[in-house]
Amino acid sequence: MKKDKEIKNASNRRDFLKTSAIAAAAFMIVPRHVLGGPGFLAPSDRLLVAGVGVGGKGESDIANFAKSGKADIAFLCDVDDRRSAPSRKAFPKAKYYKDWREMMDKEHKNFDAVSVSTPDHNHAIIALGAMQLGKHVYVQKPLTHDLYEARVLTNAAAKYKVVTQMGNQGASNDGPRQMREWVEAGLIGDVHTIYAWTDRPVWPQGIPWPSKAESIPKELDWDLWLGTAPQKDYVNKLVPFNWRGWWDYGTGALGDMGCHLIEAPFSVLGLKYATEVEASVGSVYVDEFKRGYFPESCPPSSHVTLKFPKTERNASDVELHWMDGGIQPQRPEELEADETFGDGGNGTLFIGTKGKMMCETYSANPKLLPLSRNKDIHVPEKYARVKGGADGHYAQWVEAAIAGYGKQNVSSPFEIAGPLTEALLMANLAIRSFDIQVKNGNNTSYPGRYKKMLWDNKNMKITNFDEANQFVKRTYRNGWDDLKV
Template identity: 30%
Template sequence: MSSYPTLRRRDFLTSLGVAGSAALLLPRSLRAAPSDQLKIGFIGAGGWAQAAISGQVEQHYVAFCDVDDERAAKTYADHPQVPHYRDVRKFLDRHAAEMDGVVITTPDHAHYPLAMMAMEAGLNVYLEKPMATTPWECRRIAAAAAFHGVSTQLGTQGHAMEGTRLLREWIASGVVGPVTDVWLWTDRTQKRISIWSETLAEAEPERDTIDWRAWLMDRPYRPYSSQYAPQVWRNWWGFGSGAICDIGMHMFDAVRFALDTGFPESVIPEVSGVSEYTIPQWANLRYRFPARGSHPPLTVHWRNGWKGDVQNHPSGIPHVPDEVVRETKNGMAFAGPEGTMFIPDMRVSRSPKIYPEAREQEVRANRPAKWLPRVKGGHFQDWYNAIHAGRSGGADFAYGAALTEQVLLGALAERSGEEIRWDAASMTAIGSPKATAMARPERRDGAWQPTRELAAVLAKLPD
């Protein structure tokens, strides 16, 4: 779509008459020494990053960067030979030239400036989901990736899984008939870490082990609190967007891939306990999508959170017993006139279960043909293959930006409490100035700024 420019750096520099080294115009994969092993850096070394780091041992680790020494301590101890930094600028200045790519696994609010800095340094980027906290940031990340021509991947790991491909193939073959309704649900944000507040958190003394101003990145300053870091930042609008941009990113990826959904016509919210600062205690959303090709109009029903001691589960899903749904913390259901495909997971990591049972037996006896290409080795390996080949991953930043923006419309509905009817061309919520303002981040003066060349590309986007 026009909101996601495809102008490449080579074309732009040529149009400006800028003479530069041929090496600067080559993709990073072509500048690397030919080898199956890639040279990778990590921005984020504690928490979730530990799983990403421990799972990539076949690659060469160049350097780590984390603003919180305490969180990153185990990674540093496990890899004492790898240099580590608090300051991302030093990390990039000293090591960008020797790295093939960087993996970014930080709190959501830091994704935009970190991804932009990494791509400006010429690096291929794997970025954890969600891409960013606002549509404004998503558009700019996608534009920068296209401009620099780097290999990118958004961390929606289910996108590379076998089950996700089976889901699309089975829907296309009509195993339950045309899908008209999808239900998605999760127990997140979990009751045990739920925070609701009408004010900012009370200030606490800063820990010596954390560079708090660096943790804030380009967000306006607020005093340190353990209610923000290290783990509960996702509950605060200033740093995250709640459960829908956590677990919902995986689920809506499956919906988008299987049913070719673009932006919805509307998102209608019902929420409890939302404030200016914190996410709802529970949320019900209805995404309404128009007909698409052979697909009829679609309603996606989102449920998350807790009502007292009871998880906010959906009920009345066609063909699926309510007790089955209530036993599942995270689940998806794709309903058509002949049955419902049920996935008891946040990702389609296995073959869907079909209800009613008679229809399940019929499908198992006559399985639809497999026709989609499969991804060997998983989501990270897909990105590594893309770097070697000079292409992007299956969930690259063009795909990931549109997906994240789609999901963020639900966060805008939750936060504003208003129906969202999205004008993608102007990036405005029709009839909701409040939600329109929330589609752009509140950034600190003097925050990261793009180079002149990239700034000229970004200037063409809605602001």
């Protein structure tokens, strides 16, 4: 097919990425005084952004970059003409592509940065392709679909020296900074236990894959939408939202809300990589006594426990509990019966040796417990706030990218976002391994179901349950490169 001929094979593409990165670095920008005039912003003072996935969340992402006043949306790329229509109308001068590979091949000299807002399963390959061209990248949460991918992107950010930011707006809120100031002031002592919970999923999970194939909408390039994922027939109600509940594409409730709720423990305490994990999963019953086994779908609810070693900021090991599907921890005794726990459906609770504190989604509205404590606490501001808070998350990345690598800080660089994403995906590994243990519960080769799994971080593997390691790195569909930095 003509389209297939336009796409280079894997080895040629890797060679292209290397050479084009050099070419991009040599590209000259006309200085301000040649083009100028009062108030003129030279090309070097603006960021030319290419958006990949520009419907839904991607639509709001590129609109926020443009709103910063220092970014121009130069290119739009989306596999679905229906979803991309509002962005194409909003940015009529931006050239439109369906295939991000074609866009990068043809236009790499004409943009500075790439925003990735596709479904989770294609985040990593697009982001890495951009980074290898020397482009700054903004990637929606969760950073990647697989543990291995998260480690690759974390390493790539340092190697290619580009400005990175995960779309985790709560990282730019005041909350994480205020809670870190409270912890460092000793208000709750050393933190030893954390609970994070959500009312997600709000899409179908714990169900079998639909048995009936449907006609592909003419506006959708289904093959490009699948990308790295296995070949499957198109089914209704998967695009544009419900893919989140299927392991081939999404990362479930953890992928949707985990970054917003666990970011605070990472930024406040300096957590990095977990050492062990265990999970229990809500059952789906297909008849009166039998548990449904639907390995393609995320479960309806789960409770995962991760353990992290002490850090320079916190002198205690930390046990972090994740709960989804409406499961919540016991209300703290310091919280009155009618006082809201977190924001009601979601929240994060820190338990220390001297007290407790909690916050809402996006690390918003942190509070010491009991709530009466907040009236008399006056801890000096130690960490600079991000202008605009969560709304400033976009402008922060734009300005840092214009300044260049290492010149300005961002709230969620891959140095932080990578380990955070790995924690979420380690929890998902435990959830998927739980299903395997349930399936094999009567097999004598699996003594003691529902294992606590031990993680070898250096080698990225579970050391005491080898079947779990299939979830560290998936195999991409033929024709799509594996990640190589």
